[in-house]
Amino acid sequence: MHTPGTLFTGIGQLVTNDPGVRSLTGTARLGIVEDAALLVTDGVVTWVGPAASLPTAEAAALAVADAEVVDLEGAAVIPGFVDSHTHLVFGGDRAAEFEARMSGQAYTAGGIRSTVAATRAATDAELAARLDGFVTELLAQGTTTFEIKSGYGLTVADEARLLELASRVTDETTFLGAHVVPVEFAADPEAYVDLVVGNMLDACAPHARWIDAFCETGAFTPEQSRRILEAGTARGLGVRLHASQLSAGPGIRLAVELDAASVDHCTYLTEDDIAALAGSSTVATLLPGVEFSTRQQFPDARRLIDAGVTVALASDCNPGSSFTSSLPFCIAVAVRDMGMTPAEALWSATAGGAAALRRADVGHLAAGASADFVALRAPSYVHLAYRPGVPLAAGVWRAGARVA
Incomplete structure (x- = not known):
């Protein structure tokens, strides 16, 4: 049975921590995707990548078409x-x-x-x-x-x-x-x-x-x-x-x-x-x-x-x-x-x-991971160190549900 999910768009910079993702910044371990989107279904990441490459396969396209859309308006997004x-x-x-x-x-x-x-x-x-x-x-x-x-x-x-x-x-x-x-x-x-x-x-x-x-x-x-x-x-x-x-x-x-x-x-x-x-x-x-x-x-x-x-x-x-x-x-x-x-x-x-903690389900945002992530009031993860003491978390999601 098809389950609609939530599509997060408008992600200016997405840190996936997936080394399989090609990074354009020289920080390959972070698996950075620019101008990204993230699809979440039943609390789990089901697709991640450039927004311009949203799924075209029939089942994936159906999931995207039925998804609630949340526009993060250019924020950088990192794993929780x-x-x-x-x-x-x-x-x-x-x-x-x-x-x-x-x-x-x-x-x-x-x-x-x-x-x-x-x-x-x-x-x-x-x-x-x-x-x-x-x-x-x-x-x-x-x-x-x-x-x-x-x-x-x-x-x-x-x-x-x-x-x-x-x-x-x-x-x-x-x-x-x-x-x-x-x-x-x-x-x-x-x-x-x-x-x-x-x-x-x-x-x-x-x-x-x-x-x-x-x-x-x-x-x-x-x-x-x-x-x-x-x-x-x-x-x-x-x-x-x-x-x-x-x-x-x-x-x-x-x-x-x-x-x-x-x-x-x-x-x-x-x-x-x-x-x-x-x-x-x-x-x-x-x-x-x-x-x-x-x-x-x-x-x-x-x-x-x-x-x-x-x-x-x-x-x-x-x-x-x-x-x-x-x-x-x-x-x-x-x-x-x-x-x-x-x-x-x-x-x-x-x-x-x-x-x-020997956990494979958290700390990254590849398909199959728990949808735990943070949208930052910043264009880049670098601001976490660049702006010390400033509350940069604009939104926090855990298992796909907003918690802060």
């Missing part, structure tokens, strides 16, 4: 952003900590515990309302796919409720019971690891797709991290890992060994780390908002890209080290301070994020 690293379910505020850092105090992992206390004290309704607000922020800025971690409960009941709340708004949920050792286990960290891989994992696995750990000085050792991640793998969860945020260490190579989908932060890189990543399917997810908000050194994206490593950009939206939900902001910082070109940064915030 894919934010593969967020911490959106929490209570409290750490503005005072931020102010102290901006006054010269160093960042450490210990501030997480203050958010844990506030989160434990918050009701489900309070946490859900705040989460809904963050989702509205994400959509308004063009983020159509996003991951959410737990990690601010650190009890069996609290970690499970954070993941249950997160699962109401995304399928990409991550169990991060191994965020830090809570104060009540400070004298016996191994007992806390026992809890994480035992009763806590039992309660959280049904609500999670992924498992993660913070492999860092002040958080979890490589040995503890391995034990936690392997326990998650045994329960059918995919692996992610925080590593090398505060100093170089073995975390990146551990992530590669365990076939992690992504290893996140990668601020301090050794040549061995880069070589391991380059020979693997593990994505290096860089989090520019963290270095912006902590005044640490920025990760060197150029070294990774030049070595052939797949790089993603994500927000790491959290109340302590990166309280931004804006991937356009992260793109601008990555271009300014991390050695990325505007094209590389956009690819990393869309297709790169999809790779970090």
Whole structure:
């Protein structure tokens, strides 16, 4: 049975992230189509190409003829952003900590515990309302796919409720019971690891797709991290890992060994780390908002890209080290301070994020992909870096439905 769709026309510049599309701009990986059109049926892209080449085959022509037409009036259109690293379910505020850092105090992992206390004290309704607000922020800025971690409960009941709340708004949920050792286990960290891989994992696995750990000085050792991640793998969860945020260490190579989908932060890189990543399917997810908000050194994206490593950009939206939900902001910082070109940064915030979540249906706009896209108040994707801080999303569609 024929199903009419929606034909989006008047697209001045369309970024498809389809390398099979001939690009006229020298940024072939973006698969740019000028003066483009996009046909969406049942939430999926069914045709994309130059408007002058709209389908002529009988079935395709019928779909175009019956489609509702939306004229985007010359806007640039990009795939919806894919934010593969967020911490959106929490209570409290750490503005005072931020102010102290901006006054010269160093960042450490210990501030997480203050958010844990506030989160434990918050009701489900309070946490859900705040989460809904963050989702509205994400959509308004063009983020159509996003991951959410737990990690601010650190009890069996609290970690499970954070993941249950997160699962109401995304399928990409991550169990991060191994965020830090809570104060009540400070004298016996191994007992806390026992809890994480035992009763806590039992309660959280049904609500999670992924498992993660913070492999860092002040958080979890490589040995503890391995034990936690392997326990998650045994329960059918995919692996992610925080590593090398505060100093170089073995975390990146551990992530590669365990076939992690992504290893996140990668601020301090050794040549061995880069070589391991380059020979693997593990994505290096860089989090520019963290270095912006902590005044640490920025990760060197150029070294990774030049070595052939797949790089993603994500927000790491959290109340302590990166309280931004804006991937356009992260793109601008990555271009300014991390050695990325505007094209590389956009690819990393869309297709790169999809790779970090091992998703083939988002992050691009080829036929068969989910119709997740953003119309920009700009003639070119370059404006995402060229006009930092300006709200450029004129319209946002997810699965073909307008959401912002």
